[in-house]
Amino acid sequence: MPTFDRELMTIDKVSRAHDIGNRQTLTEKSPDLVEGYWADSAHSDLPSPTSHSSFWDGKLAWLRQLVIVEFKIYPHGQHNPQKNVSADGVSEYCYFTYGDSSQCRICKQKNGKSEYQIKIGGAWYRWPDGLRHYFDAHNVIPSKQFYDLINSLSGNLNW
C-alpha cells in the first residue's frame, strides 16, 4: 500500500484537456474528478508529479488493474457514443482523443493525447492515457481516491 500525498482534483481546478491542445468543445458535466493533470507554465495551481527511485508497494499488481480498466474503456471512442452506456444502463464511459500530444513533465517524451472517462454515481472521472507512464516509468504514486477507484472498477467488471 503506497503512502498517498495527493487528492483527486475536481473540474474547477482543471478544464477539460487543458494540456493536450483540445480544440473541441465538450459538454461540461460537473462535478468531474480528474487525475494526472500536472502543472505547466499556464497552470501553476496544479500539482507536479513526484518521481521515486523505487517501486511503491503493490505497484505492479495495481498497474495490471489499471490496464484492465483502460482496455475496457478503450474501444468506446467519442465517435461511438451509442456504445458507451453499460449493459445495465448505469455507467457511461468514453475514450476521447484530442488534437495534440502531452509531454511527460519528468522525462519530456511525448506522452499521449487521449483521455479515459467514466461516469459513476453521477460524477465523471477522467484521466489522460499518458498517466500510466508516470506510474510505470517514474514510480509516481496515485491519489488514494484514484487508487481505490481502479481497484473497485477492476474488481467488478459489470459496468
Ligand SMILES: [Zn+2]
Ligand atoms: Zn516520463
